Amino acid sequence: MTQRRINMLKYVLIVILSFPIAVLAQDNWNQEGDLEDSQVIIEKDRKIDLARVNRDFKKVPNAKSSQSSIDVKFNSKQFIPELNKLSPRIRVLTIQDEKLEKLYGSQVRLGGGNYGASYFEGNFSSKRNKDKSYGLNLLHQSFANGPIDGRNSGSGYQNINPYGKFIFQNAALSADAFYERNNNYLYGYDTTLVNEVDRDSIQRTYHSIGANIKLEDRNDNSNYHYKLGLNSYQLFSNIENSEFSFNYALDNSYDINEDISAYFxxxxxxxxxxxNAIDSSQNRNLIRFQPGIHYNWNDLRIKAGIIIAYENDTLENLGKTHLFPDLNAEYTVFDKLSLFIGLKGDIRANQYRSFLNENPYLDNTIPVFNTLMPLKFYGGVNGAISNVLGYEVGGSIASVQYNYGFAAIFDESEGELRYAPRYFTEKNTEANAYLALSTNLDNLNIDLRGDYFYYNVGDNQLMPFRPQFRLKLNSDYVIADKLKIGLNAHLQGAMNNENIFLEENANYSFNIDEAIPPIYDLGIKLAYQLSNRSQIFLHANNLIANKYEYFLGYPNRGFQVLGGFTYSF
Known part of the structure; x- marks a missing residue:
């Protein structure tokens, strides 16, 4: 045998003997081991670019109550964007994929504080699933005592909210149900004249049970798009008042071409x-038809439509049909600057439940009517200064009929102040100017909103219990990896008050002729991360310790503090 053949045989034997070892190496790639640099070079170059989210500033809602609760809201539901799958430049089958970060879908929070405060919140949600999500939210917050006569001015709120969402190929279905309980006391009595109060007689407990369902189109290949929303609730109370409401909304649009779409x-x-007190039952109906078109041309977006509304419960001439304009234009000057302007009319739907959320100290019977807004002109500018500061400046002026504030009612036989809506039947003017700023840095988030309000409700008349200006600040700052601090501030101007007395010679000591003083409220939040699953928190509200009154006769609690523990699992 020649030397050349002997060398070839050696190479063949080496390859045969090495094959089982290579196979075992593939079977046991999960075990620890080292690869020499000369065997393989794996290069990963991943870059994720997310589009900048446009900041959306919404109008700050009216203050709902003089009972300014400690801000301890949190939300454990996490938004996890689905990104396109990324592939390395060289795909090697023997390299494991990176594991997803563990998601804790549930969270509970327990706390307690002064005024006999107790707090519990639980959010229980499903884990990652691209087709469905479901969960349960629980909330309990109560104060055993209040600013006047201890337990006679306590309050409580509870909410149970199961929810679910299912995503299909061409549609998404979401639904939730809720039970809500509000408990308050009519503690607006004159403590200098009243020695003893029957606590049960001044208790007001309202329960609401209801459900919401929404079906939304997801077919991007279709010219027709839709969104259907249905919700209903039943409200009942310990004074046997009740309200049932079925609400509906159907949005339809059809893309005529790339620039024009029609909607109805x-x-x-x-x-x-x-x-129950006056054995009264009232059926209330409101229906709106809103046809129109959307037109997009380069950086200009125009909406032109009308609103045809029918309602049966304005203060005069029951059963009216109304026709309103619905016009809007928005122009993007450049990437970080947009202008908008609009002209619109509408009916502001007022319901008993919305009145209770705004003012829990209502009389046993109140008038409930809608507000007409025949015409409203609005406009403004929004955009961003750099990549971290967003802003919006705007204003509106409207002609309004049956606008309302609140009026205090004192009946000596009952012994306390209560409230009822005060409607202004004549057409009047309402104006609003606002400025909103928002920053979103790595360690700092700030939201600031300032509003100026103007009401012209007639000669020698003033809008009662509505502030002339309001300023709100919410901020969070991460001092260190585990410590976060937040600051909240609320400032609003003085308010006019209005009173109705059923007894001309009523005995009282309330300052009924004086305006409600300005309100200053400052709060602070501290949170310390014990681990990636646990946290302790301390929230303080009304640091100025001013028992201000939003409604005459109902002072707010003074300095409040709440501390507790959060755990995720």
Missing amino acids: NLNGFLSNLNF
Whole structure:
């Protein structure tokens, strides 16, 4: 055998003997081991670019109550964007994929504080699933005592909210149900004249049970798009007042071409309101038809439509049909600057439940009517200064009929102040100017909103219990990896008050002729991360310790503190 053949045989034997070892190496790639640099070079170059989210500033809602609760809201539901799958430049089958970060879908929070405060919140949600999500939110917050006569001015709130969402190929279905309980006391009595109060007689407990369902189109290949929303609730109380409401909204649009789409929207409610004290039952209906078109041309977006509304419960001439304009234009000057302007009319739907959320100290029976807004002109500018500061500046002026504030009622036989809506039947003017700023840095988030309000409700008349200006600040700052601090501030101007007395010679000591003083409220939040699953928190509210009154006769609690523990699992 020649030397050349002997060398070839050696190479063949080496390859045969090495093959089982290579196979075992593939079977046991999970075990620890080292690869020499000369065997393989793996290069990963991943870059994720997310589009900048446009900041959306919404109008700050009216203050709902003089009971300014400690801000301890949190939300454990996490938004996890689905990114396109990324592939390395060289795909090697023997390299494991990176594991997803563990997601804790549930969270509970327990806390307690002064005024006999107790707090519990639980959010229990499903884990990652691209087709469905479901969960349960629980909330309990109560104060055993209040600013006047201890337990006679306590309050409580509870909410149970199961929810779910299912995503199909061409549609998404979401639904949730809720039970809500609000408990308050009519503690607006004159403590200098009243020695003893029957606590049960001044208790007001309202329960609401309801459900929401929404079906939304997801077919991007279709010219027709839709969104259907249905919700209803039943409210009942310990004074046997009740309200049932069925609300509906259907949005339809059809893309005529790339620039023009036509829409026809329908929404409204059917409700029944009962006041046991006067054996009154009232059916209230509102329906809106909203046809129109959307037109997009380069950086200009125009909406032109009308609103045809029918309602049966304005203060005069029951059963009216109204026609309103619905015009809007928005122009993007450049990437970080947009202008908008609009002209619109509408009916502001007022319901008993919304009145209770705004003012829990209502009389046993109150008038409930809608507000007409025949015409509203609005405009403004929004955008961003650099990549971290967003802003919006705007204003509106509207002609309004049956606008309302609140009026205090004192009946000596009852012994306390209560409230009822005060409607202004004549057409009047309402104006609003606002400035909103928002920053979003790595360690700092700030939201600031300032509003100026103007009401012209007639000669020698003033809008009662509505502030002339309001300033709100919410901020969070991460001092260190585990420590976060937040600051909240609320400032609003003085308010006019209005009073109705059923007894001309009523004995009282309330300052009924004086305006409600300005309100200053400052709060601070501290959170320390014990681990990636646990946290302790301390929240303090009304640091100025001013028992201010939003409604005459109902002072707010003074300095409040709440501390507790959060755990995720």
